[in-house]
Amino acid sequence: MSAVGFVGLGQIGAPMARKLLTWPDGLVVHDVRPEVVATFVEGGARGATSPKEVARQADVISVMVRDDAQVEEVVCGPDGLLAGAAEGTVLAIHSTIGEDTAPRLAELAALHRVSVVDAPVSGGAVGADRAGLAVMVGGSADAFKRCEAVFEHWAGLVVHAGEVGAGTRCKLARNLVHFVAFTAAAEAQRLAEAAGIDLRELGEIVRHTDAITGGPGAIMLRGDTAQLDPSDNWYPILRNVSELGEKDLALALRLGERLGVELPLGERALRDLAAGLGVAKEDA
Numbered sequence: 301m302s303a304v305g306f307v308g309l310g311q312i313g314a315p316m317a318r319k320l321l322t323w324p325d326g327l328v329v330h331d332v333r334p335e336v337v338a339t340f341v342e343g344g345a346r347g348a349t350s351p352k353e354v355a356r357q358a359d360v361i362s363v364m365v366r367d368d369a370q371v372e373e374v375v376c377g378p379d380g381l382l383a384g385a386a387e388g389t390v391l392a393i394h395s396t397i398g399e400d401t402a403p404r405l406a407e408l409a410a411l412h413r414v415s416v417v418d419a420p421v422s423g424g425a426v427g428a429d430r431a432g433l434a435v436m437v438g439g440s441a442d443a444f445k446r447c448e449a450v451f452e453h454w455a456g457l458v459v460h461a462g463e464v465g466a467g468t469r470c471k472l473a474r475n476l477v478h479f480v481a482f483t484a485a486a487e488a489q490r491l492a493e494a495a496g497i498d499l500r501e502l503g504e505i506v507r508h509t510d511a512i513t514g515g516p517g518a519i520m521l522r523g524d525t526a527q528l529d530p531s532d533n534w535y536p537i538l539r540n541v542s543e544l545g546e547k548d549l550a551l552a553l554r555l556g557e558r559l560g561v562e563l564p565l566g567e568r569a570l571r572d573l574a575a576g577l578g579v580a581k582e583d584a
Contacts, residue, residue: 305358438467
């Protein structure tokens with residue numbers, strides 16, 4: 301093994317990198333804020349004044365910056381990682397970026413005989429603090445193998461999603477669940493508010509029961525989205541979920557109509573729930 305590197309010590313990057321302070325051959329860090337780097341140096345890391353300097357000292361390097369533009373600057377800029385990376389280095393991009401960015405950077409890196417993996421994470425700062433993040437990795441089997449042990453220092457789940465770009469596509473799908481659910485929660489709050497319900501108490505109930513049922517992820521157990529044959533073992537289970545959901549959605553929509561609260565996500569859910577679960581009736 302050799303030293304690992306980390307560029308971007310923000311709200312999520314810092315706790316991720318902190319878990320690597322115990323890496324046997326050392327940790328090299330860089331951030332645009334020298335005072336943050338200094339705290340890592342006090343903890344035993346080596347500080348670097350640029351991504352280029354990180355790459356001169358480490359052969360698996362994580363990048364956790366804000367967006368595509370910052371990723372490109374860190375990787376390809378005049379003081380970027382490719383300017384200092386030796387042949388065989390692996391660059392892991394943990395930022396959530398556009399689906400085309402990592403494949404394009406991988407092509408550029410290949411000219412330097414350097415590998416790029418897109419490895420976005422899910423779990424936020426809390427997951428990072430607990431070393432419980434999920435990381436979705438897109439890259440070659442060899443590059444994934446090089447990174448896996450590093451990622452296991454700060455992740456609770458490491459998944460090889462496929463080729464370069466697959467990690468990002470997986471993260472975008474995961475975040476679709478996340479933010480559509482937030483929008484649905486806001487819609488539910490509007491209904492509850494109009495109905496005179498304490499919103500804080502409703503939030504407590506939702507968090508409590510989601511911790512038991514698993515929330516939206518509880519139904520994500522099938523290998524495809526095709527409609528199920530009634531002989532399939534999943535069919536009666538998901539048909540029951542659909543029927544209960546349709547009943548409850550219809551009741552919520554009726555309440556919204558009485559209170560004058562528009563519930564467009566609720567209407568869409570009632571229309572699409574059965575088909576989404578794979579149990580749409582043929583005559584529907």
